[in-house]
Amino acid sequence: MTIKNKVLSAVAMGAVAALALSGCGRSDGGGGGGGEDGGTASSPGITDESITLGVTTPLSGGTAGPGTCTVAGLAAYFGAANAEGGVEFGDGKTREVVIEAFDDTYDPQKALSNFQQNQGDVFAFTSGLGTPTNRAYREAAIDSEVPQVLVQTGDPIFSDQAESPWQLGFVPIYQNEGEAFGELLAGSDEDLTVAILSQNDDYGEGYVEGFKEAIAGSDNIEVVSELTYEATDTTVDAQLTELAGSDADVFFNAMSITPLVISAIEKTRELGWSPSWFLPSNTSSPVAILDPAGADAEDGFYSVSFAKAPQSPAFAEDEDVVAFLENLEEYAADYTTTPDFPHCMWSYMVGATLEESFASMTEPTRESFMEALRGIEDLRAPLMLEGTSVNTTEDGQPAVSSVVVQKYNGTGYATAESFD
Structure with missing residues (x-):
């Protein structure tokens, strides 16, 4: 199964890059309506065959380097999963995961516009970079009850369940x-x-x-x-x-x-x-x-x-790193195949965390997804350093709250046992 790219087109206040991680086209069923068996009505962005995730992130401008990495890891992870036949969900369906990336150039107004124009077509927004850009559509996501999860900002407001019931940060605050x-x-x-x-x-x-x-x-x-x-x-x-x-x-x-x-x-x-x-x-x-x-x-x-660095000689033959680099090369070429920023590894872990959530979803709804997402404990996602894990059950903390202090050694980073 190969990646099929959609044509780049302009949208108000931002360009859109859409990536369908499959050799077959998207279902036109897009949003609500019951499943094929007449069961629970599905939320927008999910059908019996596919689920569509949105990422608003800087794909151009001064933060395009890390921004493209927030999509590349997802493309690599789900590209490989789709090639193996798709992702198994807790409702018994196996679905293709489609990623649509929207360029916000690190501009909050463009991020808000991206959300407003696409919230009816995607199941959830995820992985996007930036505090000001993620904050720009936070209230709108809450009002519309659209998940804005595993986003790449350390702003603690996204991990406060009372303040942000439809949000969850990924990286440590x-x-x-x-x-x-x-x-x-x-x-x-x-x-x-x-x-x-x-x-x-x-x-x-x-x-x-x-x-x-x-x-x-x-x-x-x-x-x-x-x-x-x-x-x-x-x-x-x-x-x-x-x-x-x-x-x-x-x-x-x-x-x-x-x-x-x-x-x-x-x-x-x-x-x-x-x-x-x-x-x-x-x-x-x-x-x-x-x-x-x-x-x-x-x-x-x-x-x-909290992520293994592919450039480090210590991880040159690491099983996770080898698989990650292979998947990045095969499925993420439209974004980057060189993980120069840690966001590439983080978004790969986001993919694994999402898959863990999908496996526990009993209904094709945003509500069921959020319940599943909030129940993950001690997940060792691919590329995680020893001593770190994904835990989404602690209110006030993001999915990953543990970090390791490291010191640059001229080629990469190594764990710093003390300051010298």
């Missing part, structure tokens, strides 16, 4: 990541000074909040300088110049914009400031960020992860 690095520093025997640069929104605030909570009781850690930047900024040179004046030992860099992270590494080198770095998981890629910036492993670059 920003506070989880910031806290993990703070705990690593707090456990050090050294007296350390820290400079902070964060994005001036919920993304940056979450990282800083978790970090500060972790170091609150530590006598050896002091924040000596703290600045912010706007996600729309094209440079952060002024902030870096001021922060470099602090000569801090550690640079806590809560930035989400790939080009700005690269330029920040280059600028600090130009300024003669050589701190140890903390980078968020989504902007820490060796291939896409550290290598282009000429990063030196001796500077000490730290990040967090």
Whole structure:
């Protein structure tokens, strides 16, 4: 079974890329109506033969690299599953999984438009990148009772069942990541000074909040300088110049914009400031960020992860990694076949989590899906690092809440047992 691409067409405020992961066309049945056996009425986007999932994510613009990866992993996972005959659901049906990807260019208004125009054609929205873009259609999804799940934002609001009954985040919340690095520093025997640069929104605030909570009781850690930047900024040179004046030992860099992270590494080198770095998981890629910036492993670059890195020699022969790379090459070529960003691995795990949910769905409805999704415990999805798992049963936490702090070694990341 092969991938059949639909023609790219313009939609209001955003282009649409549609990928049907099958050799046969979509059913025209699209939405409601009973199944063939006259049973429970189906929700929109699911028939007895197929289920259609939507992804609104940046496929162009400054965040297109990680954005395309949020679709590539899904395409790889379900492309392979469809080729094996489809996915078995808890209602006894075996269905083809169709992925439709909508370009929002990381623009909240385009994300909202994508949702409004396509909510009647897809069963659920999933995997899309970004806090502002996912927030843009959150209220609309709640009002319309459309699942917006396993999205790639660390905003904790998506994992609050009372506030967001139709949502669930996938990646650890920003506070989880910031806290993990703070705990690593707090456990050090050294007296350390820290400079902070964060994005001036919920993304940056979450990282800083978790970090500060972790170091609150530590006598050896002091924040000596703290600045912010706007996600729309094209440079952060002024902030870096001021922060470099602090000569801090550690640079806590809560930035989400790939080009700005690269330029920040280059600028600090130009300024003669050589701190140890903390980078968020989504902007820490060796291939896409550290290598282009000429990063030196001796500077000490730290990040967090829950996914195996295909580029790491330690996983070169790992069974999960080998299968992932093969599936990416065969089924995700329209997006990317090089997993330069961790979002490629994350969306592959999203695919496995969705399949686990589908297997427990007893009815072809969004309500049954959400009930199944909220019942997953300790799932070791493909590519997950030892010590991490998918658990969707804890209110206030995303599907993945456990992370491992890692240090860049010049080619990839290895687990950091302590800060040095």
